[in-house]
Every structure is written in structure tokens, then in C-alpha cells.
Amino acid sequence: MPENSSKPELLRRMVEHISVLYPNVELEALAKELISAMGLEVTAEPPRPHRNLWDQADCLLITYGNSIVKPDEKPLTTLKRFIDDYLQGAVNSVHILPFFPYSSDDGFSVMDYLMVNPALGDWEDITAIADNYKLMSDVVINHMSARSRWFDNFKKRLDPGKDYFFEAHPDDDLSEVVRPRNSPLLTEVETADGSRYVWCTFSADQVDLNFKNPAVLAEFVNIIRHYLSRGVKIFRMDAVAFLWKEVGTPSIHLQETHEIIKLLRTLVEHHSPDAVIITETNVPNRENLTYFGNANEAHIIYNFSLPPLLLYTLLSGDCRHLKTWMMSMPPAQAGTAYLNFIASHDGIGLRPLDGLVDDEHREELVKAIRKFGGKVTYRKSREGVDKAYEINIALYDALKGTMEGGADHWQSQRFICAHLIMMALEGVPAFYIHSLIATENDYAKLENTGHNRSINRHVWQEQALYDALADKDRHHQIIFEQLGDSLRLRCQQPAFHPNATQFTLHLGTGVFAFWRQSIQREQSIFCLSNVTRSEQLINLADINLIGTDQWTDLLSGETLADLEGQLKLSPYQTVWLSNLLVSDTLAG
Template sequence: MTDILLEYAHQGATSIRLDAIGFIWKESGTTCIHLPEAHSIIQLWHTIINAFQPNTQLITETNVPHKENISYFGNGFNEANMVYQFTLPPLVLFSFINHNAGKLTKWAKSIDKVSSEATFFNFLASHDGIGMRPTEGILNDEEKQQLVDQVKANGGEVSYKSNPDGSQSVYELNINYSQALVNNEEDVTLEDEIRKTIAAHSILFSVIGVPAIYYHSLLGSTNDVQGYKESGIPRRINREKLEYSQLKAELHKNGRRAEIFTRLKQLILLRQNESAFSPYAEQEIVELDDRVFSLIRKNNKTGEELFFAVNTSRKEVTVPLPFNGQDLVNDQVAEKTIKLPLYGFTWVKRR
């Protein structure tokens, strides 16, 4: 495994994902997850990679409750450079389907800057499903069931895991993320769905860490129901196989694909120019309104400060600004307060 890791680094890989790394060490009579030897291996790799190819990012992928997940930063941050932020996807989904960001806000207040060399690997969607184990201790059974019901109503599937006592519990939700967000009785237009998708990604682009966008999210894909039915594999519902020429045409003609692709690109271009969004910049969660998720990012090296707020509801919300500045999203001056329309959001850069 060390030889394989070094070969990737030698070939120029700058970020290397250690998939399900918690299971790398097996020992009879144990659960074979999170054993001390697993952490020792990652510490060894961290040391070797830093000597051979400095700044190569080791990213650990462990779909487990938050406290277990962040243990892979190691003592003294001597293991992963980035840890998958598995709690973010289900909590963002929960916020938008309930029009209430309270759970997300409470959890986010526990997320701080890790170090000057380690941070979170943030995502909403991936080639797998929306992991539910990270919601343990955050969402109760009724709230988890609400997510399950939403996904099933929107054409998705649910995968379960077997427990030692013979029971089963929800492991992940298998669905295209943008379609998971839709409240069918409310979000009745394509524009509603697109605005909600972009709003969800505004959170991904704003919270501390490195944002990772699943290519099917970027390309405005939908549930691949046929792929799931043909394979019988629930995860295939979000792994549509794309044909280049057809995709290229749809990005110019198809309203959904073109709109999502264009709007996400615009946000990425805005974001990459702001040092306040550095993966290592400070983050302060701001509590304003249950319908709003809000924070301030500050880069102490450059002195730049940026306020973010997103409306998870369908009703306009007016929020007070912590400082006056420039609304980067709408390219206008923002002073004292700002109005957020349904699924609206803002990045206000302090003047």
C-alpha cells in the first residue's frame, strides 16, 4: 500500500483519497475499524509523503459519526491533511426540506479551524449515497425518517446496514442530491429546483474547508432510475453514464443542465478571488433566524472579512449585516440589512 501511495505521488497526484481507511487493519475478535494500527499507518504515510512530496494532501474517507471521523486528523494533526465532512450533506438537506437551519447552525458552531495545515473536505453529493451515520446524536429517529420519506417520495432508494443485534438501520440515502432537495408540494417549477440546488451549494462554498463538487451536481444531472433498475445497485441512481456529445449539446440547450452549470461556475469564479475563503481562514457562525444559515469568514493574514447568509425558506427574509460592504453575488453595495428572497443568499465583503 505504501508503494502504491508513493507511485501516485510520483506521478503527480496532489490529493490522494484513502477510501474507507478505518478498516485497513484487521484483527480477529475486534470490529476491525478505527484500530490503533490504522492510525499508525496513516501517521507513517503522512511522514513519508511530507518527506517525499511536501504539500500532497492525504484525505481520509470514513463514513462514521463526527467524533470518530475527525479522529483521523491525529494527535497533533499528524495524520490526514483533510477529513471528509460527512455530516454536512444530510444536515443541509434537512435544513432545506424543513426551511429551518437550526440543526445545521448548532452543529456548525462546533466546527472550528483545525490547524494551518489541516482542514475539512466538504461535499454534498458523491458517487455513493448521503451517509446517515454522521447524523447520530444530531437528528432523532423521527427526523431521520423524514429524510428517508423525502428521498423515497422523490424517486430515490435507501440502503440499510445490519446491526449486531440483528436489526437494521439506515446507512445511506441513494438519490441525486438536487432531487433530494425538492419539496414536491412547494417546489413546483424548474426554477424552484435550480434555485434550491444553487442555494445548497452556496453553503458548501462558504463553510470552512475545501469544497468538492460532484460532477453530476455540477452538470445538473437527475436520478438515473434506469441505471439502478438494470444493475439492482441503489448507488447507481447517482452514477449516470454520460455521452460527451449529448452532454455538450444539453449544456447549451437543456435548461436544467445549462442553468445549474452556469450558475455554479459563476459562484466558483467569485469564490476563488476571495482570500476569506481560504481553507484555513477563521469561521464564526452567526445566529440570526432559524430560516437562515449564516457565518463570517476572516483571513487574518490578509485582513479580508466576508459575511455569508442563505435563506432556506420560500419566504423573503431580511437579515441585519454585521458590517457594511459589497454584495458580491448581486454586485451592489450592502448596508445595515439585506433582503434574501426564497432560497436567496449573499456574500458581503467588508469594505
């Protein structure tokens, strides 16, 4: 009989994880230490596997804690009021981007993981939001601020911190390391033991942590437990692909990185069976998919290829690349899901287009974004040439026209079309706050910071935002109202469950179309979007609608009278053809 067979399941699984990471330590002792750090007993009951922790009612708002401000009020209080007053029934989950004290990168250079940035509020403000919404917090797990206490102790050669940061030497073979930045990989620092070189994947102010030291892993188990105690239910593992480093390798997606995610999931799900882990891995599509593991790593992964593909589709009027990608995507098995988004606090990454869109078409996209006032961030490829890595632009401005024709009067319709496609796809939809309210490029902030990403990180004064959302002559009000109504409609449709069946339809290059069917098969929805600025005619016979059902466009309320006739789609119009009306759904 295997040695581990008589051990409690939690202890057995932890020993298996640790044996991959730290084969030379006393495995069971470290396993028990980490279990205790999570506040668990070794006999803790395991959760039921392959359980979907989401349904069609789930929609996530992505926002900084201070995206909306009011004089003399804590921004977290202002944010909660906006969500309560304006987004009821539209979103039920909130991702507050890093709300901790930080030194740079708008929060992603964390100085103290256990404090709330006093400029935003305090833990009570965080808990107040968590009491009413599913709260998502970043776990900035790859790196920490060079101004943190841990790094100060590293330089002083004191604990905790002395061995918490990853070191290498300029003479090491670092030629294979995959980088998302052009900044130097190693930063020289003076310590009490002399000069040392620390590994900095992103910037000299963001020093990579050393997970080869099990004490660092134990620290993060404590951090996650603290977040759970404050009401956090969704954990976004920031930049996790770079977590484990090995000199002489690419130092991305290493086996140990995947094992740490598995280990943390094991602990989190034993502590809180309804908690969710999301991995943030802005990499090519095939690499991204590996973070599902065998339904034992991330519960949810970001659909990073969707934003640039959908943007390309609407700017070119050609959905071929988007269709090809969607047909290649495996359905997420039960207990896992995709997170669908088009815009976020970062730019729109172009690396997820690798293998999906050739360099010529990618350059067409980059040129269009420049024409619409956006910026482009570059990194050096392995061949030593600068390559467009990320486009930086507010999504509303990114969709102001087409590649061929330039700016036009279809901007708002194109923008709404993009989001109607996104929210109907398999997965959980997520809206960056500046997309939900159609914020435009913030050139003043861009000039002030000198960082390209600032163009899409506007801070609204509360009264100015409320005035914009009340003015029927402004695009903010029109778009916000239509997107909100569509989200409230969407959350009632079982065919939009994140794990409902999805098939791609082929209706030409100008119409992006797919079919969703609910898990219980009581509802079908055919989602058709005209991605061009020309009218499109669709033969309904090509869609193969069941003749014994009555089909209604959920968005307009119009019922199809002749299933053998034609459907006329105006430029950028979307229809959701359903055999089950909202009233039927509610009654069911």
C-alpha cells in the same frame, strides 16, 4: 540519552511507527526497507510542519474516468477536454475515482493497483491530467478484488499473496464488529491448504487485506511511490477506518489503523512535501475528527456530516441542526483542512448524523427522499434491526421540494443555495460532476445494475452533455453557468481560504449565516442564505457590520446603502456581503 536521539529524524520516526505495528520485528531493518521502498534516504529532510498546502483557489472535481464518453475515444481524453474547455478558473484539482482494472463496485474492487483500466486509457492519459491539475487518486487500501493475482496466489498458497488477506473463523467472537453492509463478514474459500475463511467488510468480491503482515504495508508503499511518479499529489485513503482487524473488537478506528496513516504520511511528506493525504471515513462526526491526529495523520478529512445536514436543512426549512453542528466543529489547525461536499459517487451517508439528528427527524428525511424518487440502503444495527444507512438519489432530484409541501418550482434555486453554502464554509469545496451539471436520477442504470448507488452514476454522451450546457432553456445550463461563475468569484476571496476564521451567526431558523475573515484580516464576508421558500427579512443591525466599511454582495454586485435597514432575502437566496471587492482583491 535516548537510544533514538542520534538517528536521522526520518529513521527515528519510522521506528516509532513500526514499534506500534510490529513490535516483534527488527524495527530498524523494516524501517530502512520501507524508506528505501519510497525511494528515500534515511537522511531525507523533513517538511516544514503545519504548512497549508491549499488556498481559496482550490476546488476539487470528483468524477469517474468515464462519466463523459465519446464514441471511438478514450474516456480520459474526453474527460480532460471537458475540464479544459468548461472548468478553467473554476476547479484546479481533479479526483478521478478508481481508474484501475476492477471486478465490481464501479472500480473499488481493484484487480491491479499498478495498471490503468484499458477501457479508460493509460498512464499517459492520467499524467496528462496531472500535468494541468492537482490529481487525486484513490488508494483502495482496505481490500482487493477476489479476482486479483494476489488473491489467486492466496488460494494457491503462493507468494506474493499467500499471507496478504485477513482470515478469521466462524467460531471467533465477531459480535462487536462494526459493519457498513448486511452481507456476510466471512467468506469461505477453497485453497491448496484446504478451506479458509477470509474477512470481507464490504462484499465477497472485496477481500480485506492483512496489514498484520508487514509485506502488505511494503506493497502499498511501492504503490504510493508509483502514483507519485505519475503525478498524483492527493491520496484518498478509501475505507481506511476498517484497515486493522482484531477478533473480539469492533475492528474500526483501532490504534494500529491510525499508526499506519501516520507512517504513510511520514513517508509521503518526506518524498513530496506538497502531497496531501485524505482519509475517507464515513462515520459519526466525533469519530471522523480523530483522523486529523495531532496534525500528523490526514492533511484533510471529509466533512461527512455536511451532506445529510444540509439536505435536511433545505428540505425542512430549518437550520437548527446545521447550526448546532457547525458551532461544535473545531477550526482545523494550520496544515489541516476539511473537505466540503454535498454529493459524491456514493449515496449520502446517514451514519454521520449519529448524535446530531434524532431518529424521528432522520426518518422524515428518508421519507422525503423516497417521495422524490430516491432509494434507501439499510444495514443491521447492533440491536439486530435494519437501519437506514445511506440514501441514494441524484442531488438535483433530492432538492426538488420540501418535506412538508412536496415538489415545487424552487428546485434549481434550492440546489444552487446548497452549493453556495457549501463553497463558502471553512474547508476545500468538492463538486461531484453530476452535481456541477445537475444530472437527474438515472433509473435505467439503476434497473440495469440492481445497485442503488447507480442512480447517481450516470454516463453522459459528450454531445448530449454539450447540447444540455448550451441550451438556455434547460436547468443544466442555468445551474452550471451560475455555479461556475460563483466558483471563479470565490477563488479570488482571501476570506474563503480553507483555514480562514469562521463564526456562526444567529438570525433565526430560516436563515443559515456565518462570518468568514481572511487570515490576514483584510477581508470579511458575511454569508447569509435563506433556507426556506418564504421571503426572509434581516435587520442589518443584527449582523453588526462595521459602519466605516462599504459592504457589497459579491454575488449580485449590489452595495448596501443603509446598514441600519433591512435586507430582504428571496426564497433560497444567498448573499456574500464583503468589505472588499473583487477588484480590490485582485489588486492586492
